[in-house]
Amino acid sequence: MPDHAIAPWGESRPREGCPVPSKGFRKVVLPSRYVQGRRAIDSIGSYAADLGSRPFVVAGRRAFAAVGSRMGASLEAAGVPMVGHDDSVTECTHAKIDSVRSRAEELKAGLVIGAGGGKAVDTAKAAADRASLPVITVPTQCATNADQMADAVIFTEEHQFVKDHYLERPPALVLVDTEVVGLAPVKYLVQGMGDAVASGVEKPAYAAAMRARGADQLAATAALEINMKCYDILMAHGAEAKRDSQRREITEALEAVIEAIKLMSGFGFGGGGCAPAHAIHNGLITMPGVKKKHGEIVAYGTLVQMALEDRSDGEILRLMQWCYEIGLPTSTADLGDIEASELPSAAERACNPSDTMSNMPFSVTPEMVMNAVARVDGLSHG
Template sequence: MTKKLISPAKYIQGPGELKKLGEHVGAMGKKALILISQGGYKRIGKIVEDSFKETSCEILFDYFNGECSKNEINRLVQLANDNNCDMVIGIGGGKIFDTAKAVAHYVKSPVVICPTIASTDAPCSALSVIYSDEGVFEEYFFLPKNPDVVLVDTQVIADSPVRLTVAGIGDALATYFEARACVQSQATTCAGGTATNAAYALAKLCFETLMEEGVKAKVALEAKALTPAVEKIIEANTLLSGIGFESCGLAGAHAIHNGFTVLEECHSMYHGEKVAFGTIVQLVLENVPAEELEEIIEFCIEVGLPITLKQLGIEEVTKEKIMAVAKAACDPSDTLHNMPFEVTPESTYAAIMAADAYGRYYLGE
């Protein structure tokens, strides 16, 4: 069985690195299309502009429409072609990265990813998650290569809302457990092969880092303090989880997340928050020892990740709603089938309801 490990060509992390963006990537193209949100431009647009002043690379900013949808990708491909852009830079969060990666693929240009939040493991991957214009999951779009550069300014991330980094912890929390399931089932990973020992070691290091540094990092971030614990969590959320999920595989947690996108009341929750609950559901499906389940639930409580359906925004829980989630999660094209045993909508429904009950039990509700 072929083993594969893929990763970005270059990963750069540290405080103040966004001020050096032009220095790092200016020689990679003559004109860069920079995809950013309006709020992001107000916060850091001038920093980015100033970083390119000493380079020969022109820049063109465009505001992201909010969803990594086929319509948005097509709009930006047209914009890049009309303006002769030969590099794409995505600055912001996960959906901006995924859109930038897809656009760069279609215009055959390098792509640079600059997270301003550490809320997902999207920055390093050769993958775009495609949604409808309304935010409902549609498909995974696998790309032929990873980003050329991932640049993480940790001071910018430390200044972002704490909830976003905690959501990134939730996304990263799934990495080891999904990797473990895929190794057991010898599933084909997002990289197109089976897991290497190196990727599995990074997935495990990701989990160990979260357990050791997660609470410390959250408390430090609440004080707007950029500490070694924060730096380690940013690396775990971004690089370790990114390589770990892509080169070891996705399984139950992310499929459960995708299932929850069919419920409109969950759309206000961040990706990693839904993945964290999906991780608990996966552990219930696996019937892991009580000690392991308790460790994860209590960790989620401590850092502020959702452990009940109510915390995911579902005020009125009905069998119809949760079965719709279970059926969507069990779609033949999704990753729930990478689990090392058969999973059905019925068993998934039961695991979701049990996970919610365990969450309420530990909260004393």
């Protein structure tokens, strides 16, 4: 377990047997079932049959081409043939969600299956939610854990954020076929690890902050422990999993890392958990020269969060060493063509009171962010 600077319950661990004082509710929202394994897609029919009939499938074009016929065969064999599909999702917009919902309703679908990356599964989840139908999510890569989250992030056609839609019901099943996600282009695994590693650093900060201020909603200890375990698994097996994926071998290390990304990193969604690493991401992406993807920037944000928390060089360097091995950025120079003069406004944006920087047990100023960025950049030789 990493030596977290902030204990989950505040300043110090209570002695064994002491009750942990808290005022708020501990809330955990989870998918009803999670199934992960090789060729899991070939079993989707038997799971779907338990949940509803007349499944309607929502996907992106490439995802449907990759797994549509196998899903169709399994559904057919289980006596719940696909009633229709939409494989044209390119963005999760209100319009797309409504069109999927009306087609599913016209076809009297009893179940929605979303297959693909974040946009397709978010569209499927939101459409199913609006139609009061259960949803199965089938990820085809590892860059996101949207498949297990009980929300859908809605955008405009131009990929401008519109809103986070919280579902009435979380996914009924998350079906992860490790041959599909583990053998997808390795960049997705790298991005997924970068995003997931943040959970083991952000969640303890979030948990400490919420408990210290007696917030209404607290991180459950179960979710916190699983997020921290996720961090340990990524540290221990991440590099090996990446090599195995590149060699096109599904190994225990790769299975463990896929579970860490797909199940453990978002565990306990309802309790919240994002903190500075994501706020720093949100600041950095305002700089036009930043070229990296979400998970890559969040990994760098995690290093900056550790510096903000005044963790030791040794602890920051341990995560940095891991980032080198995985191929994740460790300095602002790694993020793209950054203009140093733009950093202060990015730091300002990261500290926007409506963002997750406020989920820290102490207040963070743009100057502190700038100092933390400078410290991380100074430690990096990447």
